[in-house]
Amino acid sequence: MILMLTFMLSLSGVLEVANASNLAALDVYVINGEEKGPTLMIMGAIHGDEPSGSKAVELYKNVSIKSGTLILVPRTNAYALSKNKRYIYQDMNRLFGVNQYNGYESLVVEKLKMLIQKSDMLINLHEGEGFFSENSKKYGQSIVIDAESAYLKKSNKNMDIKLFAEDVIKSLNKELTNKDYHFGLNCQKTMDESTRHPEQRDSATYYAVYSVGIPAFGVEVSKDVKDEKAKVAMQCLAIKNFADKLGVKFEKTGDKFTPVCNM
Numbered sequence: 001m002i003l004m005l006t007f008m009l010s011l012s013g014v015l016e017v018a019n020a021s022n023l024a025a026l027d028v029y030v031i032n033g034e035e036k037g038p039t040l041m042i043m044g045a046i047h048g049d050e051p052s053g054s055k056a057v058e059l060y061k062n063v064s065i066k067s068g069t070l071i072l073v074p075r076t077n078a079y080a081l082s083k084n085k086r087y088i089y090q091d092m093n094r095l096f097g098v099n100q101y102n103g104y105e106s107l108v109v110e111k112l113k114m115l116i117q118k119s120d121m122l123i124n125l126h127e128g129e130g131f132f133s134e135n136s137k138k139y140g141q142s143i144v145i146d147a148e149s150a151y152l153k154k155s156n157k158n159m160d161i162k163l164f165a166e167d168v169i170k171s172l173n174k175e176l177t178n179k180d181y182h183f184g185l186n187c188q189k190t191m192d193e194s195t196r197h198p199e200q201r202d203s204a205t206y207y208a209v210y211s212v213g214i215p216a217f218g219v220e221v222s223k224d225v226k227d228e229k230a231k232v233a234m235q236c237l238a239i240k241n242f243a244d245k246l247g248v249k250f251e252k253t254g255d256k257f258t259p260v261c262n263m
Contacts, residue, residue: 023078023079023088023104024104024107024108025078026073026076026078026108026111026112027073027074027075027078028071028072028073028115029061029070029071029072029073029074030069030070030071030072031060031061031063031065031069031070031072032065032069033065033066033067033068033069033248033249034065034066034067035066035067035068035249036067036068037067037068037069037247037248037249038068038069038120038121038246038247038248039068039069039070039071039118039119039120039121040068040069040070040071040119040120040121040123040242040243040246040248041070041071041072041073041115041116041118041119041121041122041123042057042060042070042071042072042073042122042123042125042239043057043073043076043112043122043123043124043125043204044056044057044058044073044074044075044076044125044235045074045075045076045077045078045080045081045125046076046077046092046093046124046126046204047077047080047086047087047091047092047093047126047127048077048079048080048081048082048083048084048085048086048087048088049080049084049085049086049127050086050125050126050127050223051081051084051127052125052127052221052228052231052232052234052235053125053126053127053219053221053235054074054075054076054081054125055074055228055232055235056125056232056235056236056239057072057073057074057125057235057239058074059232059236060072060236060239061074063250063251064250064251065248065249065250065251066249066250066251067247067248067249068243068246068247068248068249069248070243070248071115071118071119073112073115076092076108076112077092077105077108079104080092087105088104088105089103089104089105090103090105090106091105092105092108092109093124093202093203093204094199094202094203095109095202096109096112096113096202096203096204096206096207096211097201097202097206097207099202112204113207116204116207116208116212116214117212119208119212119214120154120155120214120246121214121215121216121217121242121246122204122205122208122214122215122216122217123216123217123218123219123238123239123242124203124204124205124216124217124218124219125218125219125235125238125239126139126144126218126219126220126221127140127220127221127222127223127231128140128141128142128220128221128222128223129222129223129224130222130224131180131222131224132183132184132186132220133182133184136186139186139220140220140221140222140223140224140225141181141182141183141184141220141221141222142183142184142185142186142220143165143168143169143183143184143185143186143217143218143219143220143238144186144187144188144205144217144218144219144220145161145162145165145185145186145187145188145205145216145217145218146161146187146188146189146190146191146200146203146205146206146209146210146216147161147187147188147189147190147191147209148160148161148162148187148189149161149162150209150210150215151213152209152213152214152215153213154212154213154214155213155214159215161209161215162185162187164215164245165185165217166185167245168217168238168241168242168245169183169184169185171241171244171245172237172238172241175237175241176234176237181222181225181230181234183238186220188200190203190206191206191210204216205217205218217242219235219238221234221235
């Protein structure tokens with residue numbers, strides 16, 4: 001069963017944009033399986049110049065699920081996506097911490113927080129520069145985690161996030177025929193004082209792990225992969241492998257570089 005929710009958020013004081021309330025609209029698709037199971041939330045296009053994740057999430061709107069639930073947000077920052085810009089006024093993926101900004105991006109983030117709180121795992125789909133396997137300062141073709149392990153208060157247990165991600169990467173890479181596209185594990189160690197990425201403490205995945213208490217992962221396909229179909233397919237494969245590992249069971253999903261996704 002597919003339930004489509006549209007959040008129309010009120011907005012005031014964001015420059016001079018006509019019909020500004022539409023900027024904060026958030027389309028959410030909830031797909032329930034025949035049997036109970038974990039809930040996986042998947043976000044695409046929190047950065048508007050990273051469209052492959054949005055296209056992949058759109059494909060998954062049409063899957064059939066045997067068990068579990070999907071919460072799909074294909075156009076997290078729809079306005080930035082329509083302009084092909086990373087963000088318009090503020091980076092939406094830097095607004096999950098404490099901030100005083102009250103533009104449309106913050107209004108969307110508040111709705112996203114509500115959805116994350118209803119989930120058992122979060123996947124945030126991105127596109128990154130370069131190839132992580134060649135340069136660890138680049139994000140492309142990597143699975144990003146905030147910590148190797150964490151206490152997850154929602155499940156009241158410690159989780160080896162690194163091991164979970166490594167298992168997903170192993171399965172994912174087996175399905176990628178082009179070894180140049182293999183994924184690596186990018187651990188940010190975001191909470192540590194020595195982290196190179198303190199700005200990530202305001203990200204969606206950090207909020208999910210440390211405020212909500214669920215595992216969260218960033219999927220970064222490389223912007224240097226010029227074949228858009230291949231990028232979307234890799235995003236689809238990542239979704240499938242994370243869902244399999246979590247315990248969300250599909251009737252049918254995509255396959256390698258030709259994602260079917262029950263379309």
